[in-house]
Amino acid sequence: MGLQALFFYLFAFVAIASAFMVIWSKNPVHSVLFLILVFFNAAGLFLLLGAEFLAMILLVVYVGAVAVLFLFVVMMLDIDFTELRAGVLEYAPIGAIIGLILAAELIVVVGGTVISPEIAKTVAMPIPALTERTNTAALGDVLYTNYVYFFQIAGLVLLVAMIGAIVLTLKHRTHIKRQNIARQVARNPATAVEVVKVKPGQGV
Secondary structure (H helix, E strand, O other): OOHHHHHHHHHHHHHHHHHHHHHHOOOHHHHHHHHHHHHHHHHHHHHHOOOHHHHHHHHHHHHHHHHHHHHHHHHHOOOOHHHHHHOHHHHHHHHHHHHHHHHHHHHHHHHOOOOOHHHHHHOOOOOOOOOOOOHHHHHHHHHHHHOHHHHHHHHHHHHHHHHHHHHHHOOOOOOOOOOOHHHHHOOOHHHHOOOOOOOOOOOO
16 A cells, blocks of 8 residues: 555544534534544645645635634524523434435435546647646636636625625724724814804813
């Protein structure tokens, strides 16, 4: 057994075990930590396949943003674990039926799938060999040449979604003083200084 095969089995075993612990752990914080471990091992499998770009994206996007966000949300929420466990047996039959249906669908789809040996010849843009082009460069060639407009449209959609989320969650409070930059810049001596003439013996 070569070193690459040894690391493959190591990453695969830890990833499967961690994925099982995600659904088996009773503490949601532990489940998120096991999910992060799954992402790290999946990134290791991508590295073994020569897809270093996908491995870095998996770590940066999912571990660095999504999983950490889940972790902070779970930790900040005051979750009553006793109340959550109380309703498990009530919905267990429905969950078992849904699980059996999904398992049957997966068996039918995977069992009836046949990969043709000639499918590699029908690929429009085959992946170049690693000696000719790295995985990151090959993805960049395809993404920024053939699909550059779709890439820009996807970026605009995400930008609109981000702005919409900010606008929907932004609440203006009337009793809080806010800084008005335009009003401060437009000030002049007539509006900035007020001269009050006080007669002798009177207060301001």
